[in-house]
Amino acid sequence: MLPWLFIVASLTLALASPSAKRATVCNGHAELCDRSFGNVTFFGSHDSFAFTTDPIVLARDQEVDIPTQLGLGVRLLQAQAHMRNGALHFCHTSTYPSHCRILFDGGTVENYLKKVKTFLDANPNEVLTLIFTNPEGVSIPNIWKPAFDNAGITPLAFVPPSIPMKASDWPTLGQLIDSGKRVVVFLDAGADGQGSGNFILPEFPMIWETPFSQTDASFPCRVDRIQGPLSTQDHMYMINHSLNVNILPIGDGVLVSDPVDAPVTNGVTSIVNHANGCAQFAAGRAPNFVLLDYVNIGQGKQAVDILNGVA
Ligand SMILES: *[C@@H]1O[C@H](CO)[C@@H](O)[C@H](O)[C@H]1NC(C)=O
Ligand SMILES: *[C@@H]1O[C@H](CO)[C@@H](O)[C@H](O)[C@H]1NC(C)=O
Numbered sequence: 210m211l212p213w214l215f216i217v218a219s220l221t222l223a224l225a226s227p228s229a230k231r232a233t234v235c236n237g238h239a240e241l242c243d244r245s246f247g248n249v250t251f252f253g254s255h256d257s258f259a260f261t262t263d264p265i266v267l268a269r270d271q272e273v274d275i276p277t278q279l280g281l282g283v284r285l286l287q288a289q290a291h292m293r294n295g296a297l298h299f300c301h302t303s304t305y306p307s308h309c310r311i312l313f314d315g316g317t318v319e320n321y322l323k324k325v326k327t328f329l330d331a332n333p334n335e336v337l338t339l340i341f342t343n344p345e346g347v348s349i350p351n352i353w354k355p356a357f358d359n360a361g362i363t364p365l366a367f368v369p370p371s372i373p374m375k376a377s378d379w380p381t382l383g384q385l386i387d388s389g390k391r392v393v394v395f396l397d398a399g400a401d402g403q404g405s406g407n408f409i410l411p412e413f414p415m416i417w418e419t420p421f422s423q424t425d426a427s428f429p430c431r432v433d434r435i436q437g438p439l440s441t442q443d444h445m446y447m448i449n450h451s452l453n454v455n456i457l458p459i460g461d462g463v464l465v466s467d468p469v470d471a472p473v474t475n476g477v478t479s480i481v482n483h484a485n486g487c488a489q490f491a492a493g494r495a496p497n498f499v500l501l502d503y504v505n506i507g508q509g510k511q512a513v514d515i516l517n518g519v520a
């Protein structure tokens with residue numbers, strides 16, 4: 210009797226295991242596999258495409274390229290897109306709203322996404338979030354979705370069962386990885402999560418942000434850019450933790466991000482203090498996204514590990 214039971218049990222296990230292959234390490238930590246996507250803090254890169262080591266380029270917000278940022282542990286890539294010469298480019302415009310020519314052109318969105326896909330293919334146990342801004346309201350089905358399709362990212366993108374999703378309703382990182390749907394895409398404008406581009410999700414009904422273009426190094430917390438029916442507490446949230454300096458103190462001035470401040474701004478103390486100041490708006494929860502300039506400077510990854518309780 211017993212040997213038979215044993216054989217049956219082993220057979221069942223052997224048959225079940227290929228389909229029941231479960232991720233045991235998620236985004237570098239076993240502890241994160243059972244945590245909801247809405248209950249994890251991710252390290253984010255502000256204006257991720259705007260990288261150069263040349264300090265003369267004032268419009269830069271990063272020093273290292275996308276693969277290097279991802280290698281440092283960045284798992285949220287933020288970027289702003291505009292049409293240029295008939296193609297969607299990531300570029301930075303500051304106060305000149307409609308063209309890429311003035312400041313920084315990071316190339317086409319499609320080429321950028323191809324680099325992201327290379328990382329995803331090499332790192333199957335990683336969940337990655339993309340938050341892009343679409344100030345010109347460029348078409349989702351005609352322009353944005355084809356860029357994702359051509360880069361091969363569409364099949365990896367998570368489509369929520371309904372929108373808006375509460376922070377607590379998101380699947381766990383383990384579920385996202387096991388299902389192969391481990392890229393979460395948000396757009397600040399023009400997305401409704403419907404139709405053929407349904408994986409491109411509207412940001413503000415599900416995520417609020419702290420104010421941007423902050424020039425106060427103490428980062429007082431305030432809820433900004435929130436939308437939709439979900440309560441503040443049911444939203445995820447992002448701390449926009451980059452300090453700007455005004456290099457032209459007349460009129461509206463010109464705000465630029467200053468790498469000189471980055472070792473302090475991107476230090477554990479400054480990031481954790483900012484997060485603690487925001488917890489009052491989130492039932493005590495840590496931020497979901499910590500968005501930094503100069504991700505290669507300071508201790509962004511370490512601060513995020515502390516906020517996740519995995520340091
Ligand atoms: C996740 O949940 C824990 C326990 O409630 C909490 O301490 C932490 O701040 C949460 N993190 C996020 C990003 O929600
Ligand atoms: C804050 O985040 C938004 C992205 O969602 C971005 O448009 C803005 O430039 C950010 N500002 C700073 C100063 O980081």
